[in-house]
Structure formats: C-alpha cells, structure tokens
Amino acid sequence: MGNGIAHVTALNGYETSIYDLSENQLDKAKLTIEKNLRRQAEKGLIATENVEKTMNRIQFTNQLFDALANCDLVIEAASENLEIKLSIFKELDKKAPSNCILASNTSSISITKLGAATQRPDKVIGMHFMNPVPVMKLVEVIKGYNTSKVVCEGIMDLSKKLGKIPVEVNDYPGFVANRILMPMINESIATLFEGVAGVEEIDQVMKLGMAHPMGPLQLADFIGLDVCLAILKVLQDGFGNPKYAPCPLLINMVQAGHLGVKSGSGFYQYASGNKELVVAERFKM
Numbered sequence: 304m305g306n307g308i309a310h311v312t313a314l315n316g317y318e319t320s321i322y323d324l325s326e327n328q329l330d331k332a333k334l335t336i337e338k339n340l341r342r343q344a345e346k347g348l349i350a351t352e353n354v355e356k357t358m359n360r361i362q363f364t365n366q367l368f369d370a371l372a373n374c375d376l377v378i379e380a381a382s383e384n385l386e387i388k389l390s391i392f393k394e395l396d397k398k399a400p401s402n403c404i405l406a407s408n409t410s411s412i413s414i415t416k417l418g419a420a421t422q423r424p425d426k427v428i429g430m431h432f433m434n435p436v437p438v439m440k441l442v443e444v445i446k447g448y449n450t451s452k453v454v455c456e457g458i459m460d461l462s463k464k465l466g467k468i469p470v471e472v473n474d475y476p477g478f479v480a481n482r483i484l485m486p487m488i489n490e491s492i493a494t495l496f497e498g499v500a501g502v503e504e505i506d507q508v509m510k511l512g513m514a515h516p517m518g519p520l521q522l523a524d525f526i527g528l529d530v531c532l533a534i535l536k537v538l539q540d541g542f543g544n545p546k547y548a549p550c551p552l553l554i555n556m557v558q559a560g561h562l563g564v565k566s567g568s569g570f571y572q573y574a575s576g577n578k579e580l581v582v583a584e585r586f587k588m
Contacts (some may be wrong), residue, residue, distance in 0.1 A: 304377075304380045304432060304434060305321060305380035305408075306321070306332045306335045306336050306339075307339075307432065307434065307435055308378050308380060308408065308436050309321045309332070309336060310339060310357070310436065310437050311432075311436055312465060313336075313357045313360040313361045313440075314353065314357045315464060315465050315466065316360070316438075318359065318362075319360055319361045319362070320361070320362040320369070320374070321362070321363050321364070321370075322364055322365070322366075322367055322370035323360060323365060323556045324365055326365060329364070329365060330363075333358075333363055336357075337358055339437060339504075340353070340354040340357055341354055343437065351454055357366075367398060368398065371399045371403070372399070373398060373400070374400060374403050375402070375403060375404065376403065376404045377395055377404070377405050378407075378408055378544060379391055379395070379405070379407045379409075380408040383410055383411065383412065383417070383530050383533045383534065384432065384533070385412055388407060388417055389416070389417065392405060392417045392420045392421055393421065394424060395399065395421075396420070396422055400539060401423070402426075404427075404454055404457070404458070405417075405421065405423065405427045405428075406427075406429065406430040406458065407428075407429050407430070408430055408432055409429060409431065409445075410431060410481050410530065410533075410534050411476060411477045411533070411537040411538065412479075412537060413447075413474055413476070414427060414429040414445045414446070414447035414450065414474045415447040415449065415474050417447070418447045418448075418449050418450065418459050419449075421482070424449035424450070425449055425450060425454065426450075426454055427447055427449070427450060428445065428446065428447065428450050428455060428458050429445025429446075429447070429474070429478070430443075430444060430445075430458060430462070431444075431445060431478065432440055432467075433480075434526070437520070440467055440468045441467065441468055441469075441470065442462040442465075442467040442468070443470055443472055443478055443479065444458050444469045444470065444472070445472055445473070445474050445478055446457055446471060446473060446474060447474045448474060448546065458571070459471060473529075475541070476538050476540075476541030476542055477534060477538045477541070481534050481538075482538065485531060485534050485538060485547075486538075486547065487519055488520075488522065488523045488526075489531075489549060489550055489553065490522075491505055491518075491519040492520070492523070492550040492553050493550045494578065495520065495552065495570075496550050496551065497551040502520050502570045502571065505518060505519070506519065506520050506521055513581065516522065520570040520571075521570065521571060523563065523570065524563030524564050524570055524573075525563065525564055526563070527563050527564070527565055528561065528562045528563050528569055529557050529562050531553065532549050532553055532554065535547055535548070535549040536549065562578045566579075
C-alpha cells in the first residue's frame with residue numbers, strides 16, 4: 304500500500320519520501336513503483352516521460368529524519384496492528400514538523416486512539432486508500448473525534464488532486480468500507496466452512512448473481528487473510544457483537560500461514576511470482 308500511495312503522490316507532482324527500516328524493502332519498493340509506472344505508460348495512461356519524472360520525485364530512505372524534513376503530510380501504511388501504529392504515531396509526533404498532518408492508511412483502527420497518542424490530535428486523520436492504489440478511485444477520509452475541520456477539508460481537497468474520489472466518514476470500528484465488507488467475507492468463509500458450497504461456487508454466485516468483479520474468497524486472498532482477521536477482531540472488540548466473530552476456518556488458516564496471495568496459498572493457490580490462481584484442492588466439493 305505504501306508503494307501505491309507514493310506512486311500516486313509523486314505522479315501528481317508532489318515531492319515524496321518512502322521510509323522503511325529495511326534497505327531490501329526500499330529496493331523492492333523502487334522496482335515495484337517503476338514497473339507499475341512503465342505498465343501505465345505502455346497502456347497509454349501516462350506519458351512515457353512521466354515515468355522518469357515521477358521516480359525523480361521519490362526519495363527512498365531508512366533515515367526517518369530525512370523522510371520528515373520539510374514534510375507537510377505523513378501517510379502511515381504499516382501493518383494493521385494497533386501497538387505498531389501507536390508506536391509509529393508517537394515517534395512521528397516527536398520528529399515531524401509541528402504543522403505536519405499525520406494520516407493513517409488503516410483499514411479499521413481508531414483514528415481517535417491514534418490521535419490521542421500525539422500532542423496534535425487535531426492534525427491526525429485517516430486516509431484509507433483502496434488496493435491497488437494507482438487504480439482504485441476511493442479514499443475513505445476518516446475524521447477522528449479531535450480532527451479539525453480545516454485538516455479534514457484539506458485532506459479531502461488533496462485526495463481530489465491525486466485523482467481520487469474522497470468520501471468523509473466518522474471514526475467508528477471498520478469505518479464504512481470494512482464494516483460492510485468484512486462481515487460479507489466472513490459469512491462467505493462460514494458458508495465454505497459449513498459445506499454449503501465450494502470456493503469457486505461461492506465466488507461464482509457473487510460474481511454472476513451480484514455483479515461483483517471478484518468473488519469474496521478471492522478478494523480475501525488479495526487483501527490478506529491475516530488482515531481480514533485483524534479487522535474482524537477490531538469490529539468484534541469495538542462493537543462487542545458476536546456477529547463479527549471471525550469464522551474458525553479463517554482463524555485456522557491464518558495460524559497455519561495460509562494468508563492468500565502474499566504467502567502463495569489461501570482459498571486459492573497462486574503460481575510463483577504472480578497472482579494467477581488455481582483452486583486449492585482441500586476446498587473442492
């Protein structure tokens with residue numbers, strides 16, 4: 304997600320820094336962004352010269368001070384884990400310029416809680432991009448309890464300048480996108496778990512009957528089953544409602560390391576090095 308966000312900001316003329324502790328991850332980020340830009344150029348979506356111009360706007364660094372120098376906006380895109388994000392926001396608050404807005408690309412974690420870990424809760428906001436970022440138009444803009452109106456309006460305007468369609472929502476578990484999407488995915492997994500239908504059959508019903516571009520089980524693989532599980536736990540804890548309890552099959556798959564595309568195996572198996580899939584045999588009817 305961080306790669307995609309940097310891709311979009313730099314492509315639209317903003318000087319951008321990608322920060323990661325790992326040099327290896329930074330090298331991968333550079334290769335991924337350049338590859339995706341070239342793919343856009345080959346399809347005629349951007350001018351060929353914009354590939355080099357965009358890459359020149361991106362700084363890749365493992366030095367947080369360098370990444371934050373003269374920064375107006377930070378968009379955090381770390382793992383969907385509250386403790387990790389709280390630690391990041393505390394550090395950003397100490398080191399980022401005082402006027403810098405701190406945004407999170409979280410799928411479900413409370414913006415209000417992240418803001419409370421800083422001395423600038425009025426400047427903390429959610430920017431939930433959809434994956435893949437260069438393609439998907441929606442940005443869910445999440446206003447925390449203390450987020451200022453000025454900051455919210457600024458992020459809405461910026462999102463439009465990035466070629467996105469922002470939708471403002473309030474800060475409650477799962478926001479809108481995942482409060483609706485994750486129970487559907489969870490119910491699809493339960494339908495498989497209870498033997499009602501197989502993987503392909505469930506996905507086909509939703510694609511052909513509900514006009515979904517991708518079935519819910521394949522989508523879960525693309526999101527990451529670990530991320531789906533983390534979001535469902537946020538919903539369950541936040542609302543205290545058993546309807547959000549994750550299906551036992553999902554829990555077992557995550558514990559076994561079958562996380563979807565990222566691990567090469569989830570509800571589908573994935574060919575090495577790409578997202579081409581075949582149905583996992585254990586889920587055949």
